[in-house]
Amino acid sequence: MNRSPAPSRLRSGPATGGRSLAFIAGISSLGGLLFGYDTGIISGALPAIAGAFDLADTGKQLITSAIIVGAILGAYSSGHLSERLGRRPAIIVAAAVFAVGAVLAAVAPEVWTLGIARLVLGFAVGLAAQAVPLYVAELAPPARRGGLVVMFQLAITVGILAAYLAGYALDESWRWMFGLGLVPAVVLLLGMLSLPESPRWLFTHQDPGAARTVLARIRPDQAAVDAELGDLAETSAASDHRGLRALRGRWMRPALIAGIGLAIASQITGINAIIYYAPTILGDAGFGRSAAMLTTVGVGIVNFLMVAIGVRLVDAIGRRRLLLVLLPGAVLSLIAVAAVLMLEPAPQGAARWVVIAGILGYIACNGGSLSVVVWLAGPEMYPLKVRSVAVAVSTFAVWFFDLLVSLTTLSLTSALGTTGTFWLFAGVNALAFLFVFRFVPETRGRSLEDIESALRAGTFTAMR
Template sequence: MSTIDDAASDAARDAARDDAAARQRTPGQLTGSAIVVALVSAISGMLYGYDTGIISGALLQITKDFQIEENWKQFIAASILLGAVIGALTCSFLSERIGRKTTLLMLAVIFAVGALGCAVAPDPLLLSVGRLVLGFAVGGATQTAPMYVAELAPPKYRGRLVLCFQIAIGVGIVIATIVGASESVPWRWSIGAACVPALLMLGLLLRLPESPRWLVKHDDRDRAREVLARVRPENYDTDGELEEMAALAREEETANTRGWSGLRKAWVRPALILGCGIAIFTQLSGIEMIIYYSPTILTDNGFDESVALQVSVALGVTYLVAQLVGLSIIDKVGRRRLTLIMIPGAAVSLFVLGALFVTGNSGRDSVPFIITCLVLFMLFNAGGLQLMGWLTGSETYPLAVRPAGTAAQSAALWGTNLLITLTLLTLISGIGVGPSMWLYGLFNVAAWLFVYFRMPDLTGRSLEEIETKLAKGEFRPADFAR
């Protein structure tokens, strides 16, 4: 029996695909409920960007208030990432067991509690615990929110609504850098302010339904039909979509390759290597190093605090602009081609930046050059490799192992982020800023080689086509050449 037969019968898959394609062509407008679903996802993405980005500027104030050294700085910054690893893995299980909406309701409460806990923390240890709690919500949101939107959004608008999450991350980072650069907002207020959008997210979720796909999987087709009628425009073929969901649910129940054990199957392994490899390289490329620590690195090397914080704002804005531009052209240029074009620019930026520090050209006269290198790095990195981090998870894994695959990929991303954040300042103290930048430049070279040899171009390919190629062992770049 062929491996693709493990996933589903060809007849059921073809029928579901034909029905989905017909609905994709069906005109219709977004309902108010569908827009609110996208708004909830956007708020969770903004909280992700804000809660991870606010530490960049706040760390300067926290250092003065608590009189802490590099080890504590790293621990405070990294604690949110440890929580994110735990949250991503835990919420993969919870979203399947208790539902997407219920999981997001829980995460909204945790977002608010974590933000308030950080705001009133009397010492660095309890601040770190508060950020660990926040991290659980961040990791859980990255696992659950895009999936919730994808399962509720009309097929015609699914891609655009899911992308609201990724764009909102950039918005959150920009807001965090602006708040941090103001210098007039105490760090307790800036961190605690995140409870406001968290409570808004909670209020909106209370008005929203559960995912219809989750309801179908749990044999509640009547409620699923009611949900579809609520989030689809009038005269939409909700019965046809409901049948498709039921067919896919049956496929998952009868598949031999499914869940965490399915990730160990030989034919699934190339997807796991690609997804986790891309996730790891998005972090090894240096993006979080720049977002978290650029103000600290610059002030430690003689820059005025106000200049360092203004640079942080410029980097946040560049991140958002690069993401918007990248998302607008990615389907035209192609995922693989765009990534291969952009990575060398990021690598060269880090090599030049490292050379400025190694040669002693890091004083006031070199400020424009240093800022230019940082901005160019952010432009090339955010507009290329960073786009692939979450996108590959939604496209690469077979249907029956997709929740487990995306959870493993999220854990790999957050785990690598955690390792970098815990070691970066120690690394810089040991070998200096310049050699550290060179090391991350070499990571970008390794990322380019990984993409070149392992990442096929999935642009324009249906999920069924990708899964079929994977099952046949045709998952190298050459196998997807047109």
């Protein structure tokens, strides 16, 4: 273990005093709000951008997907940055990049500059998506970890909803839509300057004293601090391997299968296809622009409400059970939409309401399960010494498959039709349910060190 001299303790960050864990999670989760806003704003801005720059479907998909390419680059870099600099500095870097990207997008004189701005914003999104859940998970106690980490996903839904409302209110003013992202970026940057570093990063990169100082401010008593430090010392001594090399161990495979599998499922089950292209898909199904945009706002509201409920349920009933209860509802909702569109390609009257209810039901069940768990799973399941790089791999998987979805959704809809696309997503959601049933264990109420011990003992998948 690398032990620095006593003065290095100052690098743990300013004192938090009476600040609660909820406050720490709330400030850092502004990275999630920016994530949601900058990915969701394209839904309302895209029609105006297409008109301003005369874009066809290919151009629209490239502008939409530029943020995801940037997110892949951010995810690729995030493991190194959060491991070398620390979790907190990585979030500060992300906030600064968010601010630069928002300004650049707002003043873009032509489409290539806008594409570069979206790429910059994506880098910040990819970095925040890895660093924020990792940071909060390493600060939170087992009993509250799920809800505190899921605040990141809740903030994403707030950002998406804010993007939809901005798109509806500002209509054709797409530059203002992008520029508004500067405000939360500045708040995140300033807020993170007052928060502490992760005690687990401090334990492995500086010394136990620095970790103890932070834990003493966020744990209820000295006994809890001593117990946590004892667990940290035991798991930290179990392996000296770091980085991608350590991920090749056979004992790591169950966690990688579960974590990366959930990352992939969170994208290919279709939720971001709806978030990115809802107005376009609904327009193809015969909805007018106003009705399509209002339905899209409804998507954002339902997504937010279900994740807000998930913040409570993820610790109350568990991660695995939440997935197994809600994913069948997502399948049935998509089947209802596909069946109506198959019978009535341009639905009217009651059929139109069934389509709207089905889309909102799907968002409720998928957003309240996979979207809640995906950013929590990696930071919980992966061992301490490889956690940052393993979470980066999962985050990379999220964005790689998100890129595939965003690049192919409009083309897929053209090839299969709107009806066929919904049938396809229904089948994929059913496969996601089977995957969770077979490979994803229950981690509710277990410390990060207990989960790592189960992984090393070969009992990881037996946790129920």
